[in-house]
Amino acid sequence: MTPPNLTLENSLRLFEKAAQLIPGGSQTSSKRPTQFAPGGYPIFAERGQGGHIVDVDGNEYIDLVQALGPIVLGYQYPAVDDAIRAQLARGFLYGLLSPLEPACAELICQVVPCAEMVRFFKGGGEATAAAARTVRAYTGRELILNSGYRGWPDVWSAENGDAGIPAVLQSSVRAFPKFDLDILSDHFRRDGDHIAAVFLDIQREDPPPGYLAAVKELCHHHGALLVYDEIVTGFRLAVGGAQEYYGVAPDLACFAKALANGMPLACVAGRRDVMTTMAERRISITYGGEALSLAAAVATLTELQTEPVISRLWALGARLKTGLNETAEDMDIPFRCGGLEPMTTMDFTRHDGQDDTLLWHYFLQEMAVRGVLLRRGGLNFVNYSHTETDIDTVVAKTAEVFHELRQVWGTPALQQRVEARRAGTVRA
Numbered sequence: 001m002t003p004p005n006l007t008l009e010n011s012l013r014l015f016e017k018a019a020q021l022i023p024g025g026s027q028t029s030s031k032r033p034t035q036f037a038p039g040g041y042p043i044f045a046e047r048g049q050g051g052h053i054v055d056v057d058g059n060e061y062i063d064l065v066q067a068l069g070p071i072v073l074g075y076q077y078p079a080v081d082d083a084i085r086a087q088l089a090r091g092f093l094y095g096l097l098s099p100l101e102p103a104c105a106e107l108i109c110q111v112v113p114c115a116e117m118v119r120f121f122k123g124g125g126e127a128t129a130a131a132a133r134t135v136r137a138y139t140g141r142e143l144i145l146n147s148g149y150r151g152w153p154d155v156w157s158a159e160n161g162d163a164g165i166p167a168v169l170q171s172s173v174r175a176f177p178k179f180d181l182d183i184l185s186d187h188f189r190r191d192g193d194h195i196a197a198v199f200l201d202i203q204r205e206d207p208p209p210g211y212l213a214a215v216k217e218l219c220h221h222h223g224a225l226l227v228y229d230e231i232v233t234g235f236r237l238a239v240g241g242a243q244e245y246y247g248v249a250p251d252l253a254c255f256a257k258a259l260a261n262g263m264p265l266a267c268v269a270g271r272r273d274v275m276t277t278m279a280e281r282r283i284s285i286t287y288g289g290e291a292l293s294l295a296a297a298v299a300t301l302t303e304l305q306t307e308p309v310i311s312r313l314w315a316l317g318a319r320l321k322t323g324l325n326e327t328a329e330d331m332d333i334p335f336r337c338g339g340l341e342p343m344t345t346m347d348f349t350r351h352d353g354q355d356d357t358l359l360w361h362y363f364l365q366e367m368a369v370r371g372v373l374l375r376r377g378g379l380n381f382v383n384y385s386h387t388e389t390d391i392d393t394v395v396a397k398t399a400e401v402f403h404e405l406r407q408v409w410g411t412p413a414l415q416q417r418v419e420a421r422r423a424g425t426v427r428a
């Protein structure tokens with residue numbers, strides 16, 4: 001049975017206004033309607049609770065987008081929200097420091113293997129930029145080898161030569177392909193004396209066995225530092241992040257997202273001798289000691305240490321992966337849910353001449369009308385408040401969609417279905 005179209009009138013109307021007032025219509029490029037299924041997918045949220053969100057038209061969804069990763073415990077998670085409320089009653093930004101700064105730093109040092117000292121920031125890109133300045137100052141070298149997205153600051157965007165970034169910065173950061181030790185070794189052979197650090201993250205798959213240890217050895221052999229971007233993996237793969245999970249600690253690591261269950265907090269943590277370099281540089285922000293986010297982080301880290309959060313994320317993610325992959329196989333749909341269980345990937349593995357974007361628009365909007373929000377390709381995230389029933393519902397709704405997709409696969413009816421849904425979203 002095909003469910004009725006979603007009503008998205010309020011979302012669509014609000015976005016018309018946002019597009020006039022906000023460049024790009026939103027603050028986050030990955031949250032723009034074009035990233036999902038424009039016209040057939042909600043745009044504005046009204047509230048979140050546990051693993052669900054409600055949009056501004058009153059439609060409720062099981063949410064696996066999870067604000068792009070920060071919501072690790074759940075929306076309106078009581079221990080976190082209570083900590084925020086308690087701090088709110090005392091004020092949250094002063095000319096004096098907040099006692100939560102050392103308290104939160106101490107908790108991070110207890111759980112993150114590389115952490116001997118911590119500096120707080122507001123966003124992930126800000127933390128990675130601070131780490132870049134620090135490794136350059138510490139080593140007295142300029143060149144950074146980087147694999148992956150580190151945020152919008154010039155230091156990183158220089159790599160792709162974006163408009164607005166001085167060309168002179170381009171030679172100071174060099175991209176290398178993920179998990180390719182040979183290419184990385186070549187860079188060190190040619191420019192070993194100029195390389196300050198290697199920055200990398202782990203996102204969609206395990207690194208090859210021995211890779212992280214080999215990169216660390218290569219860096220140290222040449223007097224360079226190893227920095228992990230744990231903005232997605234931190235407090236999610238394990239309490240101590242990817243470095244705990246894979247058993248190889250870097251010299252520095254950057255965190256954000258899950259650190260404060262969605263409150264705006266990021267940090268750089270790492271070796272004391274490297275971190276103290278920050279004290280002498282002008283790396284300084286007004287809002288680093290903002291206490292609502294720090295209170296949220298202390299509550300989140302405490303939950304992570306005392307409750308079986310991480311094992312549950314893995315179990316729910318495994319249930320999702322197994323359920324979706326069995327469904328795809330049963331229905332003969334070339335679809336694969338992969339990646340690491342707390343942060344899964346999704347791909348159509350064959351297209352038979354159909355455009356991948358069209359397939360995703362179809363899938364995302366058919367799932368949305370059935371009350372499930374997903375992100376194209378992933379990463380899709382489970383949180384501690386999702387229930388087994390939520391996951392089983394996602395799998396059951398996927399089965400419904402795949403059943404229908406089988407009938408339109410490879411035919412013009414697929415595009416017609418996408419367009420018909422879009423046309424229907426403005427009707428009550």
Ligand SMILES: Cc1ncc(COP(=O)(O)O)c(C=O)c1O
Nearest residue numbers: 123124125149150151201229231
């Ligand atoms: C791995 C990684 N690093 C850095 C960033 C940038 O973080 P922010 O958007 O908080 O600046 C992101 C954002 O998604 C990310 O996924």
